[in-house]
Amino acid sequence: MDAQRLDSWKDEMTREVMKAESLTELQTVRHQWLGRKGKITNAMKGLSSLSIEDRRTVGQQLNGIREYALDLFAQREQEMELQEETRQLQEEVYDMTLPGLWPDVGLLHPITRTRRLIEDVFLRMGFSLEYGPEVEDEWYNFEALNIPADHPARDMQDSFFIDLPGMVLRTHTSPVQIRAMKKYDGALPVRILAPGRAFRRDDDATHVPMFFQVEALVIDRGISLADLKGTLNIMAHELLGDGIKTRFRPSYFPFTEPSMEMDVTCASCRGAGCRVCKETGWVEILGSGMVHPQVLKNGGYDPLTVSGFAFGLGIERLAMRIFGIDDLRLLYQNDMEFLSQFQPYTGRPGL
Numbered sequence: 001m002d003a004q005r006l007d008s009w010k011d012e013m014t015r016e017v018m019k020a021e022s023l024t025e026l027q028t029v030r031h032q033w034l035g036r037k038g039k040i041t042n043a044m045k046g047l048s049s050l051s052i053e054d055r056r057t058v059g060q061q062l063n064g065i066r067e068y069a070l071d072l073f074a075q076r077e078q079e080m081e082l083q084e085e086t087r088q089l090q091e092e093v094y095d096m097t098l099p100g101l102w103p104d105v106g107l108l109h110p111i112t113r114t115r116r117l118i119e120d121v122f123l124r125m126g127f128s129l130e131y132g133p134e135v136e137d138e139w140y141n142f143e144a145l146n147i148p149a150d151h152p153a154r155d156m157q158d159s160f161f162i163d164l165p166g167m168v169l170r171t172h173t174s175p176v177q178i179r180a181m182k183k184y185d186g187a188l189p190v191r192i193l194a195p196g197r198a199f200r201r202d203d204d205a206t207h208v209p210m211f212f213q214v215e216a217l218v219i220d221r222g223i224s225l226a227d228l229k230g231t232l233n234i235m236a237h238e239l240l241g242d243g244i245k246t247r248f249r250p251s252y253f254p255f256t257e258p259s260m261e262m263d264v265t266c267a268s269c270r271g272a273g274c275r276v277c278k279e280t281g282w283v284e285i286l287g288s289g290m291v292h293p294q295v296l297k298n299g300g301y302d303p304l305t306v307s308g309f310a311f312g313l314g315i316e317r318l319a320m321r322i323f324g325i326d327d328l329r330l331l332y333q334n335d336m337e338f339l340s341q342f343q344p345y346t347g348r349p350g351l
């Protein structure tokens with residue numbers, strides 16, 4: 001291993017490096033010099049067979065060559081990467097105006113969106129949300145709401161009774177009224193909104209066995225029918241637009257007295273009369289009334305000192321109205337093509 005031969009290594013290595021035409025070729029050359037069995041590595045291993053003096057001079061020389069090699073390869077690698085990048089930029093022309101790939105974004109179901117809209121209206125009016133169990137005690141679902149034992153709703157034909165005695169899949173969200181009164185335990189005001197599932201043995205174009213309702217209950221001193229009408233009118237205008245008209249018709253529910261149903265102008269004919277509204281110009285959207293004194297008592301409130309109103313509405317019917325859906329069953333078929341047409345932010349704000 002003589003000094004002159006080692007001197008020529010630098011030139012030899014530099015020529016090989018400059019001849020390499022790709023990063024892969026450069027790696028091969030690097031391996032031949034600096035790899036585990038490369039020339040420089042081998043030469044360094046051979047140092048131990050030299051005399052102490054030679055070992056020092058040759059060792060220093062080899063170290064110098066190794067430093068030179070490391071720099072040379074690093075520099076050349078960087079140059080080649082830069083060249084490759086420049087070549088790509090020059091050869092590959094990108095059309096920045098092409099539309100990108102849009103990721104599939106999940107959507108909220110029209111029922112969820114409608115429920116949230118309703119919640120938003122009432123949360124702004126100071127209501128709080130309450131929830132109750134879907135498997136409900138018959139007392140909460142019927143007796144406490146003044147529904148007598150011979151009422152048709154208590155028939156096996158209409159309700160889902162389950163194997164536990166005295167339990168039923170709740171037929172409406174109204175039992176949450178009683179649960180809320182028990183929870184508030186005489187405190188005033190009670191101002192709650194209770195969204196949730198309800199179950200009935202119905203299945204046709206306008207009924208499904210599981211559906212969503214929103215129940216509202218307000219109890220305080222001096223609550224009147226005017227408060228109920230005012231609240232419902234605000235809700236109707238917030239959800240269906242300022243142009244909507246409402247009307248109230250007397251009705252009957254066991255747990256309210258007096259009771260009334262609210263109609264809104266028909267969306268199809270805007271009040272002129274059509275097949276959808278049976279030529280009346282109106283469609284019913286909810287049932288409501290002043291809380292029956294017996295129901296107040298059942299919830300632990302004194303009907304002589306406080307009064308209240310309640311209403312319940314079907315979320316599906318409102319969703320159909322808001323989203324322009326004409327068949328209730330479409331809401332439950334989980335047809336992605338159908339559901340994906342209800343993109344967010346295309347209609348009303350907040351949807």
Ligand SMILES: [Zn+2]
Binds near residue numbers: 271275276278279281
């Ligand atoms: Zn109509």
